[in-house]
Amino acid sequence: MKILYALFAAAFAALAIVPFAAPWLQFVLTIAIAKGFAAVGVALLLRAGLISIGHAMFYAAGAYTAAFIVLRSGISDLFVLLIASTLVTAVIGALVGAYLVRYRAIFFAMLNLAVSMVFFALLSKLYGITGGTDGLRVPVPTVLGMTLTKAGFDIVLFYVALALMAIIAGLGVQFLKSPLGHAVGAIHTNEVRLEYLGVSAWSVLLIAYTISAALAGLGGAIAAVSIGHVLPDYAYWTESGHLVLTAVLGGIGGVAGPFIGSIFLEIVHTVAVGVAHNAWNLIMGATLLLVIFFLPQGLYGLVTKSADKTSSAKLGENKS
Amino acid sequence: MKHIVRTAGTLMASLVLATQAMAQDKPEQIDVGVFTFTSGAPAAYGQPGAQGAELMVDLINAAGGIDGVPLRATIVDEAQGAEGVIAEYRRLAGETSYQVMIAALSSSNCLALAPVAEQMQMPTISWNCDTHQLFLNQQLDYTFRPNGNTIPEFVAYVAYLLQVNPDIERVAIINPDYAFGHDAAEIVKAAFRAFKPDVEIVAELFPSLGASSYQTEVSRLSAARPDAIFSNLWGADLENFVRQAQPRGLLTQSQTVLALGETILQRIDLPDGVIVGMLGDGYWLTPDAQANEDTVAFAEEYATRFGEYPVFPTMKMANSFMVMKAAYEAAIEANDGEWPSRDEIAAALGGIETATFTGTARLREDNDGYVDQVIGVTGPSDTYDFSVITNMVRYDGEALMAPLGEDPIAWIETLTPEFLETLPEPGSYK
CATH class of the missing domain: 3.40.50.2300 (Response regulator)
Structure with a gap:
């Protein structure tokens, strides 16, 4: 376990020097972390055995909330935007969730998809409010009262995102250990037993759903201020599919999984697009197939497995 | 903390500037x-x-x-x-x-x-x-x-349509369902209000991008009996729409305007007399080209x-x-x-x-361009086995642009029917 933490610390340190070592990667990683938040949300529901093919809706909701606040209210502080977007998305998540968590399996997946596509259609069609398919431009937010250039802001945002990732990961680990965290997993393994224990599956799922929506909203808000433009495409079903894929690819065994998956996918994407503009889809697809075939536990499974191996090897050394 | 962030930001910014300011070999x-x-x-x-x-x-x-x-x-x-x-x-x-x-x-x-x-x-x-x-x-x-840009492009189509068909009264619009289609519809409607206020828009359809079937739209358009149909569908959508509209006689029943029609001329046999064009002057068969x-x-x-x-x-x-x-x-x-x-x-x-x-x-000063707008109607070619654009006109790009700093849609509304007389006649570009 210690090796695992050391590994994460090393990875974290590696990420922290990116703005200086590879400036072009900074934007890619900011987006990867933003999508990672949404993927963690999806992974949380996956632990309960529920696939949401509609979580891009909350990602977009967070992004548009941030855009609306800057454009309409004149409040432009980064931290206010992130907190407000997360809260607004949590409320939307609770409202939508109250209805959706009554369903299981394919019905849950399809209803999420349906609601998210309604949301997508609204973003595209309410031309006067949302700017239609051209979207809305998001001006550079201020940070604690300071007005920064876009370049300076991007660096601040990157470290804020990185810090948030660490905080969320820490909270996530605690959550999974908590009774509520175990209850979420129990819905997947034996929902009837959970009810017999006196725990309401509906409430557990609603809380999980609200948290997952809030996480996606936070990711969306980060993406909105990083990209500087919000588009209805954020809510499109392929984005939702992408989030599920990210979660599964990274592995839902731990909170780090979706972040690993997201960073991995974004980097593969960037490399693929740079290598072959005509075949990047093919490269992405082939990579996904390889991971799914050979790493059924996701990339996180690979990390924990190698960490286990190293520690058991060391254990062996000590014994001899 | 503030200071550290600010200093770091400034440092990075000056680094970036420094690398750019270096003499270029x-x-x-x-x-x-x-x-x-x-x-x-x-x-x-x-x-x-x-x-x-x-x-x-x-x-x-x-x-x-x-x-x-x-x-x-x-x-x-x-x-x-x-x-x-x-x-x-x-x-x-x-x-x-x-x-x-x-x-x-x-x-x-x-x-x-x-x-x-x-x-x-x-x-x-x-x-x-x-x-x-x-x-x-x-x-x-x-x-x-x-x-x-969209302003001179779509104002030009309305101008051309009214120049060749001054008597039209009923117009239908079918555009793709995203910003480009909706913007174009607004511009076209504003231009009609300016040039011929009694024109009635009898149908406004926005099929979704990438739609495969246009049968409903074709039925609606046929039933509305418009004198003219304006469309800025493009790419595969345009090809699909035309392939489905043509057998049902829509393109000959009404004067059809395909604003981005030049791209399909080599692929589909359009009937003669359809108003087609492109965005700007980028046609390789114009006299200038x-x-x-x-x-x-x-x-x-x-x-x-x-x-x-x-x-x-x-x-x-x-x-x-x-x-x-x-x-x-x-x-x-x-x-x-x-x-x-x-x-x-x-x-x-x-x-x-x-x-x-x-x-x-x-x-011009705001970095937006003046580009002429070329429009014509489909016609047979002596040289090629596909339709070409005939009866062409070349509108001056500047004449159709809103002056610098003015809201373009509001500018279109200020135009009058007399404005059409200042434009060159269809067929004048030979």
Whole structure:
């Protein structure tokens, strides 16, 4: 376990020097972390055995909330935007969730998809409010009262995102250990037993759903201020599919999984697009197939497995 | 903490500036990022653009490159979405060998890239996106559009329609269901209100992008019995719509206007008399284009290599390369033969006026372009086995643009029916 933490610390340190070592990667990683938040949300529901093919809706909701606040209210502080977007998305998540968590399996997946596509259609069609398919431009937010250039802001945002990732990961680990965290997993393994224990599956799922929506909203808000433009495409079903894929690819065994998956996918994407503009889809697809075939536990499974191996090897050394 | 953040920010910014301000040596090679769709449905429009870029690079290099330096284009697929496009733009802009970007096809990508271009101080030539929102209410110093925009484009179609058919009263609109289609519908309606206020819009349909069936729309349009149908459908959507509308007689029942119809002339047999055109003047068979040896050679070489004559997205891309080349040359000259920096190229692009394959591109103070608008009707060709555009008119780009700083839609409303008399007659462009 210690090796695992050391590994994460090393990875974290590696990420922290990116703005200086590879400036072009900074934007890619900011987006990867933003999508990672949404993927963690999806992974949380996956632990309960529920696939949401509609979580891009909350990602977009967070992004548009941030855009609306800057454009309409004149409040432009980064931290206010992130907190407000997360809260607004949590409320939307609770409202939508109250209805959706009554369903299981394919019905849950399809209803999420349906609601998210309604949301997508609204973003595209309410031309006067949302700017239609051209979207809305998001001006550079201020940070604690300071007005920064876009370049300076991007660096601040990157470290804020990185810090948030660490905080969320820490909270996530605690959550999974908590009774509520175990209850979420129990819905997947034996929902009837959970009810017999006196725990309401509906409430557990609603809380999980609200948290997952809030996480996606936070990711969306980060993406909105990083990209500087919000588009209805954020809510499109392929984005939702992408989030599920990210979660599964990274592995839902731990909170780090979706972040690993997201960073991995974004980097593969960037490399693929740079290598072959005509075949990047093919490269992405082939990579996904390889991971799914050979790493059924996701990339996180690979990390924990190698960490286990190293520690058991060391254990062996000590014994001899 | 504040101080640390601020100092770090300033430090980074000054580092970036310092690397850019360094004297530029003549490079081994000029890199240019070209953003277009090479996958997905919009590739029907984006791929001819990419092919045009490929051919242009070869032609420019065969003629000795730019000041002796060969050119290399890096094509970036816009189908990956705004984040991917921005990530790739940033990556390329981080390399010093890239001094100009030619981006983008989609309006939403142009709008998303504009602030990035400002931030990275990267001269960016918009090769296709034509939303009038791009330069509205904001000063862009690094985005240049030596191409047309929606205002002159769609006002011109209404003008042409009323010039050939002054008596029309009932008009239907069928446009794609996204910003481009809705913007065009607003502009067309505003132009009718200005030029012929008694025209009634009898149907306004917005089929979704990438729709496969247009039977419902065709039925609606037939039932509405419009005198004229306006459409700015494009790419595969346009081809689908026309293939389904033609057997049901829609294109002959009403005077049809296909604003982006030039792209399908080589693929579909349109009936004679359909008003077709392109965005801007990028038709390889206009008198001006045919009088230019280079354009004819380009079109023939394109046909040999890709099996089809160029369509207007190809010409727009080729013209954007010509503008870039002209800007490089102007910047080198202004720099006494020394290799220019990005800022010097941006300075050269400001207010540039240069001949293109199909006319002239001229930028005004806000970096938006004056490009003439060519429109005509389909007719048989003596030379080719597909329909060509006949009875052409070439409207002056400046005459159809809202004056600098004015709201374009409000400007259209100020026009009067007399404005039509100041325009050249259909068929006058021979």
